[in-house]
Amino acid sequence: MTAENxxxxxxxxxxxxxxxxxxxxxxxGLPRLAGHKAGVENxxxxxxxxxxxxxKYLTFYAFSTENxxxxxxxxxxxxxxLSIFIDREVNNLNKEGxxxxxxxxxxxxxxELLKKIEDAIELTKNxxxxxxxxxxxYGGRDEITQAVRKIVASGVSPEEVNEELISQNLYxxxxxxxxxxxxxxxxxxxxxxxxxxxxxAEWVFPETYWPDFTEEVFWQMLVEYxxxxxxxxxxxxx
Ligand code: IPE
Ligand code: IPE
Ligand code: MG
Numbered sequence: 592m593t594a595e596n597x598x599x600x601x602x603x604x605x606x607x608x609x610x611x612x613x614x615x616x617x618x619x620g621l622p623r624l625a626g627h628k629a630g631v632e633n634x635x636x637x638x639x640x641x642x643x644x645x646x647k648y649l650t651f652y653a654f655s656t657e658n659x660x661x662x663x664x665x666x667x668x669x670x671x672x673l674s675i676f677i678d679r680e681v682n683n684l685n686k687e688g689x690x691x692x693x694x695x696x697x698x699x700x701x702x703e704l705l706k707k708i709e710d711a712i713e714l715t716k717n718x719x720x721x722x723x724x725x726x727x728x729y730g731g732r733d734e735i736t737q738a739v740r741k742i743v744a745s746g747v748s749p750e751e752v753n754e755e756l757i758s759q760n761l762y763x764x765x766x767x768x769x770x771x772x773x774x775x776x777x778x779x780x781x782x783x784x785x786x787x788x789x790x791x792a793e794w795v796f797p798e799t800y801w802p803d804f805t806e807e808v809f810w811q812m813l814v815e816y817x818x819x820x821x822x823x824x825x826x827x828x829x
Contacts, residue, residue: 597814597817598817599817600813601644601646601813602769602770602771603646603647603767603770604647604648604767604769605641605648605649605650605770605773606650606652606784606785606789606792607650607772608652608775609630609633609634609801609804610776610778610801611626611775611776611777611778611799612626612629612630612800614776615629615630615801615802615803618800624664624665624668628672629802630801631675632802633804634676634680635676635683635684637649637804637809638684638689638721639687640806640809641809642688642720643806644809647722648723648724648766648767649721649722649723649724650725650766650769650785651723651724651725651726652782652784653725653726654669654726654727654729655726655730655782655783655784656695656696656728656732657782657783659728670700670701674701677704677707677711678707681707681711681715684715685714685715685718688719688720688721689715689721689723690715690719690720690722690723691708691711691712691714691715691723691725692723692724692725693708693712693724693725693727693762694724694726694763695727695729695734695762696728699728700727700728708727724763724766726784730783731784731785731786731787732783732786733783734761734763734787735757735761735786737760738761739757741760742756742757742760757787758787758788761787763788768785768788768790769785770792770793770816770821771792771793771794772784772785772789772792772793772795773796773797773809773812774794774795775799775804776798777796777797777798779796791821791823793816793819793821795816797811797812
């Protein structure tokens with residue numbers, strides 16, 4: 592599985608909507624919470640696969656601004672799993688040269704979890720092998736709303752507002768737009784993920800539930816991506 596032997600184009604930035612944890616668990620007669628556990632377990636192997644493939648930016652959608660609507664025990668379970676994940680894996684990810692960033696609201700996360708995230712960001716800030724953005728309490732509409740607030744508060748005139756200024760005020764400021772977005776579990780919608788940044792992303796929808804997403808499936812998605820003709824509104828290069 593190397594880019595040379597299959598004419599593969601490696602996207603610079605891949606977004607991952609990790610969907611299907613609940614259905615994965617139900618399918619095996621397990622409670623939904625077991626699906627989230629298996630889902631979180633699959634994050635690190637996916638980061639290592641992405642690094643191996645030469646992907647420079649990977650953004651995980653872990654918890655949306657709408658996911659607060661779920662039952663309280665499910666929400667706390669997910670937050671707890673993420674907290675344990677950070678405790679267990681940040682040093683390993685740091686050794687792998689992973690730079691960790693967070694996108695989303697910070698205020699609604701528990702203070703302890705937020706501190707762990709901030710420490711992870713600080714620890715890994717000079718790493719260059721791959722940048723991993725964790726979308727936690729992230730929503731694209733919320734992100735744009737926050738950006739508009741910041742822009743208005745800065746007092747710029749209407750004529751100074753342009754796409755560049757909006758991009759610079761998003762959580763993803765300074766990060767290139769995603770080239771490829773993978774949503775697992777067969778659902779075909781954005782669910783509020785990177786809605787500004789994905790204007791020209793290629794989308795793929797493997798049927799695989801997130802806990803079963805493997806390096807092989809990831810590679811197949813890169814194969815599919817490589818077949819796409821990205822025109823960005825212009826004309827084909829070939
Ligand atoms: C994705 O899996 C994880 C989160 C949204 C937090 P789901 O929990 O949405 O799993 P399904 O879609 O119910 O199978
Ligand atoms: C999207 O999945 C959010 C994450 C994967 C974190 P959902 O399962 O919440 O999305 P919907 O409700 O099916 O659109
Ligand atoms: Mg879902």
